[in-house]
Amino acid sequence: MALLSLIYDAATLILSGMPIVIVLMVSAFFPALALGIVGGLMGASKSRLLRIVAGIYVYIFRSVPFLMFIFLVYYGLPYYGIDIGPVTTAIIALALSHGAYMTEIIRGGLLGFDKGQNEAAVALGFTITQRLRDIVLPQTLMAIIPSLLGQSILMVKDTSLVSVVGISELTRLGREVVIRTNEPFVVFTIVAAAYFVLCFGLEMVARRLEARVRKITSRQ
Amino acid sequence: MTFFEAKDVNFHFGGFHALRDVSFEFGKGDVLVVCGPSGSGKSTLIRSINRLAGPLTSGSMSIEGRDLAGLHGRELYRRIGMVFQRFNLFQHLSVLDNIALPQRRVLGKSRREAAERARALLDRVGLADKADSYPVRLSGGQQQRVAICRALAMDPELLLFDEPTSALDPEMVGEVLQVMRGLAAGGMTMIVVTHEMGFARELATEILFMEAGQVVERAPPAAFFANPREARTRVFLDQILHH
Numbered sequence: 001m002a003l004l005s006l007i008y009d010a011a012t013l014i015l016s017g018m019p020i021v022i023v024l025m026v027s028a029f030f031p032a033l034a035l036g037i038v039g040g041l042m043g044a045s046k047s048r049l050l051r052i053v054a055g056i057y058v059y060i061f062r063s064v065p066f067l068m069f070i071f072l073v074y075y076g077l078p079y080y081g082i083d084i085g086p087v088t089t090a091i092i093a094l095a096l097s098h099g100a101y102m103t104e105i106i107r108g109g110l111l112g113f114d115k116g117q118n119e120a121a122v123a124l125g126f127t128i129t130q131r132l133r134d135i136v137l138p139q140t141l142m143a144i145i146p147s148l149l150g151q152s153i154l155m156v157k158d159t160s161l162v163s164v165v166g167i168s169e170l171t172r173l174g175r176e177v178v179i180r181t182n183e184p185f186v187v188f189t190i191v192a193a194a195y196f197v198l199c200f201g202l203e204m205v206a207r208r209l210e211a212r213v214r215k216i217t218s219r220q
Numbered sequence: 221m222t223f224f225e226a227k228d229v230n231f232h233f234g235g236f237h238a239l240r241d242v243s244f245e246f247g248k249g250d251v252l253v254v255c256g257p258s259g260s261g262k263s264t265l266i267r268s269i270n271r272l273a274g275p276l277t278s279g280s281m282s283i284e285g286r287d288l289a290g291l292h293g294r295e296l297y298r299r300i301g302m303v304f305q306r307f308n309l310f311q312h313l314s315v316l317d318n319i320a321l322p323q324r325r326v327l328g329k330s331r332r333e334a335a336e337r338a339r340a341l342l343d344r345v346g347l348a349d350k351a352d353s354y355p356v357r358l359s360g361g362q363q364q365r366v367a368i369c370r371a372l373a374m375d376p377e378l379l380l381f382d383e384p385t386s387a388l389d390p391e392m393v394g395e396v397l398q399v400m401r402g403l404a405a406g407g408m409t410m411i412v413v414t415h416e417m418g419f420a421r422e423l424a425t426e427i428l429f430m431e432a433g434q435v436v437e438r439a440p441p442a443a444f445f446a447n448p449r450e451a452r453t454r455v456f457l458d459q460i461l462h463h
């Protein structure tokens with residue numbers, strides 16, 4: 001009985017951290033996607049300079065732990081008089097870091113795009129922006145939707161790291177409950193289950209979309 | 221009267237001399253068939269007409285006396301359409317949108333106008349019932365007919381075909397050639413790279429035989445098949461007609 005009420009109290013408190021996880025993920029996802037599209041277009045472009053710039057971005061963010069960027073933004077910027085608060089910090093760090101991974105995903109998608117269709121669009125008189133907007137990006141993004149959703153799962157998991165800057169998301173709330181109840185095993189099991197439900201849900205959506213995308217793009 | 225003229229055209233891929241002093245001309249409504257062994261420069265020739273291959277090294281091409289090199293991309297592509305060996309339909313668009321979208325984007329037509337034109341063209345090639353299908357659901361022959369509609373919808377003055385039937389299963393070649401026959405009868409000016417010698421014999425105004433980037437022989441079909449001047453043409457015809 002005591003255990004049940006402990007679980008109930010802990011779960012209620014911890015789940016109050018769920019919305020902020022979703023908010024962080026969703027509000028970082030779109031800037032990350034925008035960065036990924038720009039970075040991917042640069043990385044797949046004919047210009048060597050643009051490719052190098054995109055490459056530097058990708059390698060920096062892939063080679064340094066995410067936690068370092070949170071510290072850099074959270075402690076570093078106020079040092080120069082820029083104070084943006086923990087939530088914005090978290091969103092910027094998540095977007096920059098995952099934008100680098102999305103750059104790689106989108107670059108790969110663009111390089112794999114059917115050259116024949118691109119030529120057909122040129123021969124019909126499409127401008128380069130029309131080609132990208134109407135032909136290349138829709139197909140490329142559709143083909144990589146599953147990978148992008150996979151990336152959003154990693155983003156959910158990375159939000160657990162932003163507890164260090166004092167955002168009351170799942171992980172931080174869990175630690176607070178542990179301090180009060182001294183029941184780490186029960187409490188962190190609940191936290192883990194909450195992450196699992198979120199990520200597994202996304203995973204299911206990704207699977208379903210993947211099947212649909214395959215149906216549309218597969219050749220006979 | 222001359223409609224299209226190529227004059228001393230040379231084209232290089234880096235250090236590789238792909239077109240060598242190519243010259244020819246033809247009139248409005250003519251069907252020029254281009255043939256020759258693999259690697260002889262047929263694709264390069266028609267792709268250099270609409271600049272897909274890149275700028276010429278030297279020489280010039282013109283339509284009604286206007287140098288193509290001086291035409292803006294938009295203008296050039298509006299005047300010259302192209303049909304590819306592998307159809308190259310837009311995979312994420314329905315058959316109707318494949319034909320309608322370029323009209324809207326490039327010619328600035330309204331959605332309704334473009335769709336109406338697309339439907340009329342589909343009807344002409346016997347694919348009215350496929351308007352809402354996606355390209356992957358069509359056979360090769362059907363896809364190529366859609367690709368022809370897509371090019372026609374732009375009202376080109378000249379249509380380029382790069383081996384339009386060689387990616388097709390034999391039983392589908394006929395339906396595509398039938399459409400092209402209709403175009404020729406309707407007065408469409410075309411350059412057709414093909415090894416369909418039946419088509420060439422029946423519809424070509426002239427046949428241009430290429431080898432190693434050069435025009436070896438150019439003649440009306442009757443003369444081309446009956447008594448080719450060049451030994452190389454004879455060897456090629458022997459191979460293609462008897463195998």
Ligand SMILES: Nc1ncnc2c1ncn2[C@@H]1O[C@H](COP(=O)(O)OP(=O)(O)OP(=O)(O)O)[C@@H](O)[C@H]1O
Binds near residue numbers: 233236263265
């Ligand atoms: N992008 C390229 N870069 C370098 N060389 C090329 C390129 N495209 C074609 N070539 C070369 O130019 C020559 C002519 O090629 P082209 O594709 O025009 O021949 P083709 O007559 O169309 O042959 P096929 O019947 O096989 O289609 C070939 O030797 C080919 O290897």
Ligand SMILES: [Mg+2]
Binds near residue numbers: 262263264382
């Ligand atoms: Mg070719």
